[in-house]
Amino acid sequence: MSTINRLTYFNCVVETKSISLSSKYLDVQPSSISRQLAALEEELGVRLLNRTTRSIGLTEAGTKYYEYSQRIVAELQEAKQVVNELKENPSGTLRLSMTVGFGECIVLPLIPTFKKRFPNVDIEIELTERVVDLVDENIDIAIRSGRLPDSTLVSKRLASNNFVICASPRYLETHGEPQLPDDLEHFTCIKYSYRGWRDWFLIKDKPTKLAIGKGMSINSVNGQKQLLMNDAGIALIPLWAVKKELKDGVLVQLLNQYTFSPYETLSSTYAIYLKRELLAPKTRAFLDYLASNIPQ
Known part of the structure; x- marks a missing residue:
């Protein structure tokens, strides 16, 4: 005893x-x-x-x-x-690191409601594409895509990275519409310049790297979206970034009978945190909040 x-x-x-x-x-x-x-x-x-x-x-x-x-x-x-x-009223400083596109499109709009629900939690956010060290940089949660490389970390899946190819109606009126994936090499393509998302793959039994037309590249998902909406070309972009624009008709999905990805496989976005038996209440509260409010 x-x-x-x-x-x-x-x-x-x-x-x-x-x-x-x-x-x-x-x-x-x-x-x-x-x-x-x-x-x-x-x-x-x-x-x-x-x-x-x-x-x-x-x-x-x-x-x-x-x-x-x-x-x-x-x-x-x-x-x-x-x-x-x-546990009932989490408090303290919650330090978050997240990719720019997913952070701006999905997570940041959720923060105000979380703050209203948990007013004693202060939040520090870094938007970055670099892979952060949770221990050295004292990060509670990192949000990023890809596989979990470190066994000392735990991942919680937040959303699938369903990629779509789209363009604006005006661009299509001027330049026509690709009928097959191989037609993409004849159009101006807006690439995302992040090193893991530069290529475009057609996902089938065996992934096929596509030849795409030269155009421009940009290191921001929101930058891609702005170029799309201003008739600059065709882009491969996460569905979560353009769902509203597709619904409103501001953008048009192309070749929707096919599956595309910037990787050779399909991927998801995860919340990454340290492997601990007992999570801090502020961390647990935010993870549960994300799981309840991010559409799958």
Whole structure:
């Protein structure tokens, strides 16, 4: 049994002056309390209680020990209460790192509502395409695409990276529309210049790298979208970045009977965090919030 439980037994016996009353209060057998008190005295090497058939009293050592024991147990109970309150009302600084496109399109619009729900959580956000070191940079959650390279990290899937090929109606009116994937080499294509997304693949039994027309490249998903909406060409872009524009007719999806990706495989976006048995309440609250509010 832990020392703190023995202290709880000891304090209760001192305050009730009775092992039998303490057993009822603590809902344990009197013999168990007697054994733990004896073990505590043996551990300390001194007698704490003078016991007779009629009464229990403190020795001089027991009096001194009780001054500390009651304070220790009281502070532990207060610490438990603080932690329980923290679970109900997360607080502290939550440090997030996320890719620019997914962060701007999907995560940032969710932050104000999260802040209203958890006003005691302060949020620091870095939008970047670089792979951050969660330990060295003190990051609670990183949001990025790709495979999990480090076994000390845990990933929570947030959304599929379903890529679509699209363009503006005006661009298509002027330049025509590709009928087959191989036709893309005859059109102005807007590439995303991030090193993992430069190529365009047709996903089938065996992924096929497509030849695409020269045009321009940009290192931002939102930059791609702005170029698309201003009739600059055709782009391979995540569906989550242009879902509203496609629904409103501002952009048109092309070759939608095919599946495309900037990788040789399909991919998803994940929340990455350190492998810990007990997550901080602020981190758990944000992960649960993302899972409930990001459309799959």
